[in-house]
Amino acid sequence: MSADPVTIGIQYLPGKLSGRLVLEGSPSTSVWERLQQTVINLGFDYSFGPGSIELSWSGVLTLIGQFAPQQKHLDFRFSPRDDDARDKIAAFVQQFKQVQHSKGSLKLRITPEEIEERLFASGFTRELRPFQLRDLQRLLSLENGANFSVPGAGKTTVTLALHLLTRQPNQVLLVIGPKASFPAWREVVSECVREDAPDGNAEPFTFLTTSGEALSEALRSGATRFVLSYDLMIQTSEIITEFMSQHPVHLVLDEAHRMKAGYGSQRGSLLLNLAPLPIRRDILTGTPMPQQPSDIQSQLDFLWPGAGLGLQISRGTAPRQVLGELYVRTTKQDLNLPEPLRHFRSVPMAEGQMALYGIVKHEFLRQVSTLGLDGRFDAPAARRSVMRLLQLSANPVLALRSIADDAIKMDSGILEQVISEGPSTKMRAVADHARQLAAEGKKSVVWTIFTDTIQQMEVMLADLNPVSLYGAVPSGEPTDPETREGRIRRFHEDPSCMVMIANPAAAGEGISLHKVCHDAIYLDRSYVTTHYLQSIDRIHRLGLPPGVETNIYIYRTLAPMGLGCIDHSVSHRLRQKLRALQILLDDADLHRIALDEENSEDPIAWDISPDDVRDLIEVLEGRGSLPDEESE
Template sequence: MHLILDESHRMKAGMGSQRGSILLNISSLPVRRDILSGTPMPQAPSDLQSQLDFLWPGSGLGLKIGQGSQPRQVLGNLYVRTTKEELGLKKPKRHFIHSEMNPGQQALYAIVRSEALKQFSSLKTESRFDVYKARRSVMTLLQLSVNPVVALRSMSEDGNLKTINSGILDKVIEEGPSRKMRDVVALARTLARNGRKSVIWTIFTDTILQLEVMLADLNPVSLYGAIPTGEEEGADTRENRIKRFHEDAACSVIIANPAAAGEGISLHKVCHDAIYLDRSYNTTHYLQSIDRIHRLGLPPDVETNIHIFQTVAPKGIGSIDYSVSRRLANKLRNLQQLLDDPDLHEIALDEENSVDPVNYGIELADLVDLIAELEGREPQFVDEEP
């Protein structure tokens, strides 16, 4: 028996996951095993350990990775990679676009960021660290950078609004969609006017649903976890929505979650613009979402554009979007060194050369004053002589 495992990086947790444990337990049964993956090492060299143990059970190759040996030294010539350069694909153009925060969003982001810093500092001082809570804080910051109104809902469910003044909350609600969301919507409309379909990527389902409303004039379709798979005809399925995007000239936008739609679909025949409203720290999701529109079969004269939106943060606060960019660059570099892929070099280089989205016109003191004003702690200025 010959067993071929596609998207093998999904078993990276090894015995720590149901998928990994099943695959490792049956690895000795086939006569031959092959694995396929565009991102075999999405986070760290340890991602390779279970994959090597599956390919060559009992050989000790996975153990060498676990003991710190360099992946290239362990793998040697045991793999082959076909690069996009070898496929003759034209390099995509990446555009980093900065969007300012609204005042209420700025104030709330600064408060949540300060609380997150206090929590993360426990990494150095406490033997026990609540990883789940830390991840929730990171996701809250990511959501605040793009959709603060929805972030408020999540924070309320977690009981994290008790210490935040109602004046700030009222301001955030009054502002509505962030400038970043409005900028993304504006770009999608501009592309549609020019006859170009686009795919908008966001990691938050609530944001997908809100974008559907904001872009109703472009007849969008959306893909996220709750959309079932099935036939192309006769039902509201993932396949039916993809078909509509391909065939309906009035449908100019597809809005998708990279975790749910980053694999298994091809959009490159009709779509050549990917718009990233936000991104996570997951390298696999980013690379595979790009591949939905930049893949084999793309005509050589077609230009592919990757539009990456980043929220501008006040000086001294730091943009979570820029943190994502730095970490993706680091992980892409590790992957590029393993696979010697010039395309990965280009993507990592673009991330490394992206400009930090900092608003140098706003100092920390200005932000403190803004928070105090929204909390009603500062006297109102009166435009008349005393």
């Protein structure tokens, strides 16, 4: 008779939200060593003891999902050792099978007619559009859901309807998102549900803004709908964890791409460890993969802990193949929005700016040239150099400050030239464009990634009575002119306020400008796809008046031939990321945006050679002769 297979017992540790694997007997195979090595490779927090492995319950489920199919081959078996572990593993196995089945062909469980009938009975009064009904029907057929629809498609409305239709007794709805998403959640119940709706369905959201005992009291108040910021979630993780472990929670992550760093960040690590607790999980984001395929890995592991979807991404499987039918997306084509017009405009550098750009570019190449030569690479310094080149492209006076901070050697002649030139030619061109639009009665939004540049543009465009939005502008009441909401209100209602100057990282989410503004001007752009796409969506979204033309103007600095243009690099990387996102989401609009980037002319001044730039530097440093002196 053959020996019985080795047993690996599984215990659930509720106080820690973790689990323990216990080796029972001596393994005749290498399974125990394989389990230990997998725990180390996947980056989980863990502790090894004699014949035991303790790690998060999400990690336990990941190991089960990865090793359960190999039990016969490796001559071992998993065996739950307590009722909690047995129940949780059974629920995981059921969900695992549903995920694998639904990836290829999602079986719809409810008709659109039944959805409308049940929503009406729940007091839901807003008439859903066909694409919203379609997305809701698919989400109701999934245990957990991903809504990747474009901004303005009604993800908040669909999520509230989903909650009403999946709500269980005593269930709590907890939404975690950036503060910019709060206004949508503040208004959605009153806009969608009648006041006398049954079963408390008209309950508004309670916004959690305090910590400590005040937060605990708010959670115990009897309210069942909460909104919490990502930052406060991290600060109060123990309270939130305890609450979720004791209550049936439907957890929604708004702008879920913010957890893309996974275990590499506090936010991602906490959410991944919390993932097994809610009775339902949903993620909302229009840009699930803003930078690279790994961005979506942690989001999938949050939605379906242990199902191995994130692991497949990490091993190089195409995200589209991994996701299959496990998400919904409404595109701008579904919204029947007219395609925006994108215009690329190149502006030449002034002489001082060109000389300074050449020196900083040389310094950047010197820093990165060590990569692979001696094993050392100063990544932070390289990142600073990239940001400095972006600054130089738009606002060289701003770049001088960071150059001084890093003590880069710079001749006074070049510094004096840059300072004497003042605002860059690109800043002047953007300001002139905003004035031209204002003269035609058109409001515009100017996007730039640097706060100092926003403030300088405010001064340059003071005649247009501008408002500005950036990270330091606080949220508050619309009646307060110094708050984010107050500034947005002034842009909408004050006829003399003709321009908004904003940072896409701070103002790319949670605001709508499409009723009063149809022209966006980009002074500069970063490498982050999310910032670019979401900033466009501020003026190009559902509710756009018919017959209105939306214009996107992208200003790029014209760099000398051979010197290389940072704006060209940004455009190149954005289109690569847009292509990857397009393939994942099968979105024609993303194809058109990427195509526009590909078809735009390179911002290169072909008539200026590297020798011309070197000569210019020598002249400004006092080492060369001016042309008119040579001719004498």
